[in-house]
Amino acid sequence: MDAEGLRVDRAEALRYLGYEGQDMDADLERRFDEAVAACERDLRARCVHAVFPVDPVRSDADRVTLAGCGLVLEGRDIARHLDGACEAALMACTLGAESERALRLRAATSPTDALLYDAAASALVEAAADAEEARIVSDAAARGLRANFRFSPGFGDLPLAVQPAFLAALDAPRRIGLSVTSANLLVPAKSVTAVVGLFAGEPPAGSARSTCASCGLAESCPLRSQGRTCHG
């Protein structure tokens, strides 16, 4: 499924850049505008999601196993996220190889433009993930299910090592051109994978939005240092 007409949330992109209301010169503002415009003009998001039943027999407080694809999501945080869920929606979004090429080009010609473009593209892929998550929520609602929110590999104690199997379960390399390196990093880098829990009734409190206060990675969280959180 393609997400078109996505817009960069400029405030969010600026936050990634560490912007805290500094006086921005007109020239820099123009360059930021150009980066945002280039992302919105040249990049398209490719997204895919699929819903799998939670296998209650092979799930416990430390892991969740999904039926139909055999994917095992390890960790207490994901177990809490999917506690009580009847199904889990896996999702993946990517801005594609063009985002990588555009970044390499700017890195070679102007590191400042590369930095601005990187932030704009990050905001754009988040927008794509928001849109895909919204589709999951509305599809679930149509089936009488309630959804919680997206939780990504690398957040909390859900290891990045799950990425290869995660992508395989979605057939993501073939369907949206999203791959993973031997170090389990997504390529193209401007990509998001995540899990959304689907519930027959109200999602239990345990799977409601977590906070940094309860997270074991809070001290070294790369998202926090960029002014972002994984819990929206």
Next chain:
Amino acid sequence: MDETLDFANDVPASGHAGAAGDPSTPALRACAQDDKEFAASRSCAQNGSLFGGMPDPLAGLRIADEHLERVLRGRDFLVQDGAMGTLLQERGLTAHGELPDLLNFSDPDAIADIHAGYVRAGAEMITTNTFSANAHKLEGRATVADVYRAAAANARAAGARYVAGGLGPVGVLLEPLGTLSFEDAYEVFAEQVRAVVDAGCDIVLIETMTDLREAKAAVLAAKDCSDLPIFASMTFGEDGRTFLGTSPAVAAATLSALGAHVVGVNCSLGPAELEPVAHELLRFARCPVVVRPNAGLPHIVDGRTHYDVEPAEFAAVMARIVDAGASVVGGCCGTTPAFTRELAALVAGRAPAPRELPRAFAVTSAQEAVVLEAGSADVACVGERINPTGKPKLKAALRAGDYDYLVGEAVAQQEAGARVLDVNVGLPELDEPVVLAAAVERLQATVTAPLQVDSSDPAAVEAAVRGYAGKPLVNSVNGKRENLDAVLPIVKRYGCAVVGLTLDEGGIPPTAEGRLAVAERIVAAAEARGIPRCDVAIDCLVMAAATNQDEAREILRAVSLVKERLGVRTVLGVSNVSFGLPQRGLMNATFLAAALGAGLDLPILNPLSDRYRDTLAAWQVLNGSDRGAAAYVERYADAPDPYAAGALAAAGVATGPQDAAPSPAPAAPADAIPIPAALADAIDEVRAMERLILTGRKGPMAAATERLLEGHDALAVIDGVFIPVLDVVGARFERGEFFLPQLMASAEAVKAGFDVVRAHVGEGAAADDGKAIVLATVQGDIHDIGKNIVKMLLENYGYRVVDLGRDVAPERVVDVVREQGIRLVGLSALMTTTVKAMERTIELLHEQAPGVSVFVGGAVLTPEYAEQIGADYYGKNAAEAARIAERFFAAHPAI
């Protein structure tokens, strides 16, 4: 099936003297052409080599039988099978984490039974169940040779008429997106192709490719390691391109030139969505086209994939695709024998519709095709600026291995309208094959214009074109026998286009007729090696009007003659004409206009020259390509006439809006730098430069630096302005008054100033006083933005930075440190998972390069964490890194 067919006996009646006389017989006939003389030689290309011209493209191939041979000539249809995975899933044979390829051993009967279903439905060709049977995906669970042997046996057991040994993508991304090198990909495929041959298959089938470079590696491996026909297909998305941005036109032009015998599309989408893809493939493929759609679009329900197109609907669309000219048909994901039955019925008793072969000149990158149709008025400028001759900055960049500089030149030319970029790195002290290949690799990762690989060294040309994702233009071959024999085999092997220079053992003929004669020999030699003339562009060689005045008209006449008589595109290095004369731009533009009038298609020039752009813009009105003069009017309606009174004088001082000096000077900021004594006579200039740096305006910095250098010492400018202002920038960043992009923009402005200082002081001033720093993003990590920021800032402070890039192995860091005697290393890692690689790198450095200090940075690091993994310093940001370097080199002066 081991018999090699004798094509000489298969030449149809039309192959006789009047080869163009009966164009209806061969389905794949050369396009009807006004000039019968050349239509004859092109027809021969399809029919055999009885009359000179092109050799039979199927010569030397091992072809199973006459029907398959007719398929490869586009005269018969071929029905391929459909999906394997879909049927495995239906039978419940797919287990997660298990490769379906291993079922060839564990459940051979089931695999043979699925194949047999397709055979019964009318599939003539069965593809082995080997989509993942490469060394990377098998991971030692079975040998590649064993899988193909078992898979081919299963296909034979099912009664397949032809067995195609299937190869899918490696499963690891190739550089530059991923980490697999072109040569490693080639080796993976070569092992598979040898297994295909050993298993007794009839065809090498390369499918579902999304990366043109990977497809090229596979086709090359198939050519090198087998004598079987090669089918190659790619998979395209809803935007009509592969995930890596390759269009059907680029895929067809590149892969058919490379030597695939059938090219096309498989997988991707349903037949309706693939109809436009098929049309584009048919327009650009020089061989039969295969179309194997999915049964519509996939939907995953409860972990199972379903497709939404029924067999009859599938066949109805395929009927149109077949009518358009596709002659090899089959299905991909979601299709079953029911689909195959429909396809077999569709083509039964029919012969493919005759197709016209493309005869346009085409060069490609992975993302773009530059196509000059025969007889069209289109002109494609070739940017000449990536050539060190007379360019000291480019020379210095090449010597330093600074390919970013080349990318900058490439981008500027592409933005100015260059459609092809010449790449020449010929400097006596450089290892040209290595540097040219590296330059091409770097450029193809960043810019989209096809490249013209420019070297007189065939080894350098080969090194550069081999891994190029596309169909490059080789510049050049000439009419000397030895040169033809050295260059043309490379052009043919790698499916390139080539520039032919009209010179031979006797030098450059002074007359148009003499140049034509050399061009004829080049075209004939190319065709004799199987390079069609549409892939040859002739350069009639521009001589300086100052020394060879009478030749100017002969050159123009030669362009017309070559084009008219040989039907090829023409190239000229335009600016050569003005050597030794004043006002070279005037001379060049005038010659360009005359050459365009004579029929020049590919002017090699500096696209940044306004004069050239003016001439081209005007010419495009005159030759009809700028319809309604729309572009011309938009560009010039409000532009001043440069010859009108006063305009020239005004132009002398005119600057772009970006370059205008900031007007009314605001008061100096509170943290203004003190005016150094050496610059006491230039307070306004210093303050202006200070503002430029603080506001991050790199555009005007060059001119400002030039002005300040007049009458002032370079060191005074660096130590008196650049460094103090950078310190102010760093302090503002630390206080939170600047955010990161402001720090960066200021650093870039200073870098622009430094470039001017370096040019001013001369090339020799690049010594580093022992203050060199290695930077790397550690192994496994691909986030390099932070490292790049640190790099720029350190360079601004005058350090020589050796940037090893990202995903760098610990051993590589150690090697470079030892080779270059480096004492300070900066490492970055963004992920918690890759900090381990950072720790290993530090450990190895401390063990094998004692005395080397390491500073680290990255989002997940803290001072405590940095200490824990053995780092000597922790830099929480780029400004901090610059201070660390300063402290380090102050405490550790060079010995």
